[in-house]
Amino acid sequence: MKTQLSSHHEDKDLSTLNFLVTGGAGFIGSHLVEYLLKYSAGKVRVLDNFSTGFRKNLDSFWQYPNFELLEGDIRDLATCRDAVKDINIVFHEAALGSVPRSVNDPLMSNEVNVSGFINMLVAGRDEGVMRIIYAASSSTYGDSTELPKSEDRIGKPLSPYAVTKYVNELYADVFSKTYKMELIGLRYFNVFGPRQNPEGAYSAVIPRFIKMLMKGTKPVIHGDGNYSRDFTYIDNVLQMNIKAALTDSSAAINEVYNVAYGQQTTLNELVAEIKATLSKLDPQIADIFPEYGPERAGDIPHSLAAIEKAQRLLHYRPLFSFETGLRETVDWFIKEGEAERTTPLVEL
Template structure:
């Protein structure tokens, strides 16, 4: 394996779901990794396995604090910026905090990275940027109007990154994540993502509630595909591949109803009772887009992206992980 020990990567939000998986991967590849997290939505348990690794450093701090950002980027070659307040409902409930973290915090990290001479700034963008655009599949150059405060913040990130590329010569790459799921995604809390939330409910012998009639569809993307995209974005040497944004997805869509039925089937392999649990349908959720499907052609062409996990393969992996890591929920 190539010696990467002299390359330091800062992963903001590194104790979160996606961030901790990135920490794990880049440590196994021999890089030095700095994790910056304020543990607002991340968990110490996600990074506990790394704390004894001499190539891992934890900085507990908030991206809203400029001095913290400046400290975190010292000696860093690459930034993988994952820190954000996710969730459309959370942003509708509290748009001010979402903006402070996702816009002001993002700008702090850009400025700190620019001033420290960071080689490349790769950041978590969002499929929510497509807003009310009904075109399918989603292609990077065609977006609509945002449908939530969260979507606005993630679009503003792209605008700022573009300005820093053209004005200051920084290399930036945005990854528009599509419904990422997998190991370490939190199943609890008011803003839990749909898959881990439903896993916990099924394991607890409770009926999950689908918002709407179940025919809304999503390009559910397994975490290992997302890790691959971050690695490709960090490592590419093609000039035409930087200073742009990429869909980060599998490139297929699944209805919420089909997702729930498949999830129930996989969980029932561990607990047959789950096969009999009924699914409940509720009202649609404010700010939700009906359908989401990514074109991954641009990432395939410019980055060489080849997703390794289909939705079904990823869901099976995720279910196995949850079953082994949520024993307290087993009946």
């Protein structure tokens, strides 16, 4: 079960602010919406076309009179203009994620992630939106082998997706200087947590592995399992978004930040950790071992974030370690599956 959200807005009164969350039916976006509604934000509007988000993620929000849904696509400028009307702060989470997806369809990734982003910037500029917090990506570090990865030193992108996310940062920098806008980019490092989609070809690795192991299926690892990631629990990401949205520090605005815990975990270690948690419920899961396949094009071998900049300028203090977050996530998937499960977790 997901723990109660911690308050990261300190003494700020959210009721005086109206928020837009693009991609608000998605994994990260819906958690942001949940936080804003829980802490009495003035208006919370979601813009989503449900291409990767889910209506069920919004089900619990309709009880709030200040919740609004605008169904539409960020690739349409008129829709973006409608979305930002009377909005103070935008959380721009709408994007087509996934490196493999971008390798398979670079045109679509560019349309959504670049053209859609510019539409939001132009709409926000013209409406006089106070600040836009946008989802950047650790994929921007590209072929840089330096660890930990520091915001001011990046390599060349390794995938179309990485190009789109880097272009977002470049446009944000230009718009901040040319139009005096307040823009903050958050380079997410492998975010995970409850409500993350485990299904489909482009699903994230943690929910996919959890579901496969619960079903008694061998998880498939691309490569030898020694690639590593800085897996980051969703509540740490919420904290960064809220702090970025509400900071009064001029030094903190128009910057890009790593959003991570600052710990390296290999895919082999990830599988072992999930197995250890699940096998307490069903010992047979301990006997399931992963299959290994070819490496995927565009994947970064190792990822570990330096988080000192966020700590210094935004007073970011990640509260959830990888291990704690993983237990929360596994618990959520178990509870979600209990209603439909009448047999043990695994039948071998």
